[in-house]
Amino acid sequence: MSSEAISSADYIKHHLTNWTYGQSPTTGEWSFAHTAAEAKSMGFMAIHVDTMLWSIITGLIFIYFFTKAANKASAGVPTGLQNFVEMIVEFIDTSVRGSFTAKNDMVAPLALTVFIWIFLMNAMDLVPVDWIPEASKWVGVTFFGADPHHVYMKVVPSTDPNATIGMAFSVFFLVLFYSFKNKGIGGFTAELTLMPFQSKNKVVQGLFIPVNFILEFVSLIAKPISLALRLFGNMYAGEMIFILIAIMFNAGLVMATLGGVLQLGWAIFHILIITLQAFIFMTLTIVYLDMAHSEH
């Protein structure tokens, strides 16, 4: 928490605001937003620099270590990093073989990327909430002469719905693509309109079509939405609790001590959540793609 007296509400708000670069709706110029309200006013023509930055950093960490292991990969006795990477690859491979019945060389790499990348993005949650924001505030004020209240840095990309929805929509796009590719337009349409209600009577069947379509369409759309919001919700709530615990550090010695204990406990529990959420996202990705490949 900053040394200047700011209210808890402001503190929380500051922590939940993204570092935004976008087009001002009034002047039409591209610039960094100074306040949360300004960022909001930019609408769709804005980009969360912190989300992109940290997701790319975590992604590159993943790429770096796995490329290193992949370059050294051999049939000999594996050691250290290679052993660890192979363990993960084996785990992903088993999961994919277990849930994905068709043949597609893209699914396993996709599952690996989803699992590790989301895990690393979630793991940013374990970095104490003020470390990176305070460091970037210092950098911003010292080198760029920014107003300390206007330096925003939200370090957990998966607490930004843009990140989770972006990934979920990419997966959804693949689901649609493979559904059309494997079942054809007719097959996919039939799947959407002729189930779950079926009748031998042609007239009754015709009446069922709109009902079926509504049901199936909702369940189809629910896939990416639930995928995105489940991850976002879990991580956002976790981050929020870390922020609330951090407020306790400013409320006297007793509260600060209690806060320290709470933070430790929540962080340990959160290790489970970040892994579990990464795993769920991966498993559902595999399952949805499997459904896109299989005939009913």
Added chain:
Amino acid sequence: MNINLTLIGQSITFIFFVMFVMKFIWPPLVGALEERKKTIADGLAAAEKGKHDGELAKQHVLDTLKDAKAQAQDIINLAEKRASEIVEESKDTAKAEGERIIAAANAELEQEVNRAREQLRGQVVSLAVSGASKVLKREIDEKANEDLLKDLVAQL
């Protein structure tokens, strides 16, 4: 919580990472795993084969040992037979030799006896002649009686 271009940026980043993993990370890692699996399977198969070969060799050794034992027994039996034969032969030979030696000794003995008898006869004759000559002295012509003496010797 504004929805904005970040969504698209994140999708692009995601697709880029997936493509990178698909092209450069996943194939070599899985390839290595597959290769190791194959190596291990080959190794196990080779071990199994080696074990099998070992068992065969053991069986072969046992068979050979059995053959060798049987052969050795045959040889021993043969040798024993031959030994007893040799002993029998030697016994026969020894017996024959002994008999031969005894016969030779007997013959020699006879010869000796005969020779001694001859000698004795001669000595008796000469003794008789000398005794007679001493008795008769010049009365008897040695030459005239020689024929008579020869007859006498022959009659002895």
